Amino acid sequence: MITKQRPPVIQVQNLVKRFGNFIANDNLNFDVAQGEIFGFLGANGAGKTTAIKILCGLMTPTSGQISVAGFDVYRQTDQIKKQIGYMSQKFSMYEDLTVKENFQFYGGIYGLSNIVIRERTAEMLDKLQMSGIKNKTLNEIPLGWKQKLAFSVAMIHRPLIVFLDEPTGGVDPITRRQFWEMIYEAANNGITVFVTTHYMDEAEYCERVSIMVDGRIEALDTPKNLREQQGVSSMNEVFIKLARKQNLNNG
Amino acid sequence: MMKGFIVKEFLHIFRDRRTMLILFGMPIVQVLLFGFAITNEINNAQIAILDHSKDNVTTAITAKMLASGYFQLNKQLESSDQIASVFQNGEVKEVIVFEPDFAQKISKNHTAKVQIITDASDPNSANLLASYTSAILMDYVGEFSSIRPLPVNLSTQTSMLYNPELKGVFMFVPGTITILLMLISAMMTSISIAREKEMGTMEVLLVSHLKPLQIIIGKVIPYILLSFVNALVILFLAATVFHMPMNGSMILLLSESMLFIIMALSMGIFISTISNTQQTAMLLSMFVLMLPTILLSGFIFPIENMPVPLQLLSNIMPSKWFIIIVKSIMLKGLGIAYFWKETIILAGMMSAFVFLSAKKFKIRLA
Incomplete structure (x- = not known):
């Protein structure tokens, strides 16, 4: 229902990526709508980073039709x-440059x-209330602040889509909360947010979530629907259930 | 777009104390170190003389040798049995033997024999001592011949020809320039690119719409400039501290240096494409570039003294050709006509590495 109102900005059909005999992405299919917060979940090595x-x-697919922002x-x-x-x-910012210099460089x-x-x-x-530290080098600033700065830098050119690859790793819960507020604000401004994460509570914040297991998308829906389909009460359980099912199949 | 990149690169360099130390401390230390401490120059080498004839000619030659300042007479030997023992005791580095009836043989047969025995456990100084000695002998023969013509039965090493003062430091400056340009250009660029990979900033650069070529150029320009400044510093030190002659064209020397710098930079880029961490980049630069450059380029060990396989191997060392060029320009004052072959070899190597590294850099993005 969400996707019907807004045009898709990412369209992926039958995406396959092979490295020799290893299949990192096995026939992925999904669309992401403009202004959507799209969660991309999966265990380590499930193929998330390859897809991003x-x-x-940064990488050419082996096969499939993929368009991003309308481009092939x-x-x-x-x-x-x-x-x-x-x-x-x-x-992904330079530790030995100041906040201002990093913004200048990336801009x-x-x-x-x-x-x-x-x-x-x-x-x-x-907006970040960090004007006071603009002349400090990054290595003098705590990690949580740096992550927020990095997010701002990633948006300095006002992109249509922003890809966040595990942006909140190693950050405290309060900062993570603030980080997600920034993500919501971006989405409200029409920016599509494509985010991968390990934190299942963060998955609840996404509009839709896809769960990758062994290179395939096992499930793709709103967090609410996923919980109902699997008959569990949290995304954590959804994830464990899907991953375990896969392990049983393999075993 | 490029301007911001270059500014950023300079900030990295100027903010990192270690980088600054390598860039500006090392050239000065190395030049002074090589110039003063590790030269092959010979002063007051201990020698022994076994003079079987003790006539006016041998006495004159001995006096000339000792007056040169390179040799100091440790002992007059009386018989050939003593030769082995003076070497074994480590008293002398060289023994000179004049055959009996030296002066007579020269006047009758126009030829006489001098035997030069050196302690080759230190092959470099042995080689040098022998060359010095024969140079002095030749010199004496020359003076002698000016009085009356005389056939010459001694050979001298032409490599001394352009370094009449036999100053080792003159041989070291070209080598030092080569090593430092290699070090700064190749090692520093490979490390700085590997650092971007290690920190994860490279991915961000590649996701931006900067072209790979722009990234390479942005990385490389600061190092080209700094290498150039370094070459000038070394030349300045060589000229002021060691009174190194600059016989040839400065412009030619700097353009050849540019060629070498660009070649070294593309080697650095190539290394960075195959290493993912700064440490790997550094080790690779050390073992693949620095050691062969020092050992096989003729910088410290004369190539003609090497076994044939190593001599052949030395041909693929770009630094070997660059050292020849620098020596030709600085010491002999020659023009490009005399080393166009070396220049072409260097240019060929440069194009090969530029091509390879550009290709490799692109493949990594695919």
Whole structure:
């Protein structure tokens, strides 16, 4: 029902990615609507990062039709890259540069003018209430703050879609809460958020969640529907049930 | 877009004390170290003389040798039995033997024999001592011949020809420039690219619409500039502290250095494409670049003294060719006509590495 109201910005049909004999992504099918918060869950090695890399244009798929922001991932990676923001698993700002310099650098590589960078930096830092630390180097700042800054940097060029690959790893619950508030705000502004996570409580915050097991999407629906389908009370149980089913099949 | 990248790269360099130390401390320390401490220069080497004839000619030659300042007479030997013992005691580095009736043979047969025996447990100084000695002998023969023509039965090493003062430091400056340019260009770039990978920032750069080529260029430009500055610092030190001659064209030298720098940089990029951490990059640079450069380029060990397989191997060392070029320009004052072959080899290696690294860098993104 959600997808019907808003146009899809990511369309994936029959996505397959092989590394030799190993199949990292086995026939994935899903759409993500504009402004949606799409949760991408799975155990380590389930193929999440591979899928994200393909969607970002960092890797070419083996087969399948995939479009991101209306552009084809095989031929139009340059156009795609202009429309997306990305925050990686590892922390992705420069530790030896100051907050301001990081914003300047990332704004610069996205081709923003100095005036625009300065305006947006001021605005974003203001919102984060971090204007006071703009001249501190990143290694002097606690991790939780850095994650919030990294999210802001990933959005400095106002992308259509932002990919967050385990953005809240190692962050305390309060900061995670604040981080999700930022995600909601972005989604309210029409930005599509594609997020992977290990925290099942975070999965509850997503509009829809897909659960990957061994390279396949085992389930894809709203958190509420998933819980009802599996007859359990939390996403944690949904996840364990799906992962276990797979293990039993394999065994 | 590129400007921001280059600014960022400079900030990385200037904020990291270790990088700064390697970039600016090391060239100075190395030049001074090689210049003063580790030169192959010979001063007051202990020698023994076994003079079987003790005539006016042998006395004159002996006096000339000792007056040179390179040798100091440790002992006059009386018989050949003593030779082994003076070497075994480590008293002398070299023994010179004049055959009996030396002066007579020269005037009658126009030829006489001098035997030079050196302690080859230290092959480099042995080699040098022998060359010094024969150079002095040749010199004496030259003076002698100016009085009356005389056939020459001694051979001298032409490698001394352009370093008449026999200053070891002149041989070290070209080698030091080569090593440092290699170190800064290749090792520092490979480490700085590997660092972006390690920190996860490389992924973000690749997700942005910067082209791989732009990333490479942005990474490399600061190091080109710094390597260049370093080359100038070394040349300046060489000229002021060691009075190294600069006989050839400075512009030619700097352009050849540029060629070498770009080659070393592309080697660095190549290394970074196969290493995911800074440590791997550093170890690879050390073992794949630095050690062969030091050992096989002719910087410390003369290539002609190496076994044939190593001599062949030394041909694939870019630094070997660069050292030849630098020596030709600085010491001999030659123009490009004399080392166009070396230049072409270097340019070929450069294109190969630029091509390889650009290709490899792209593949990694696919």
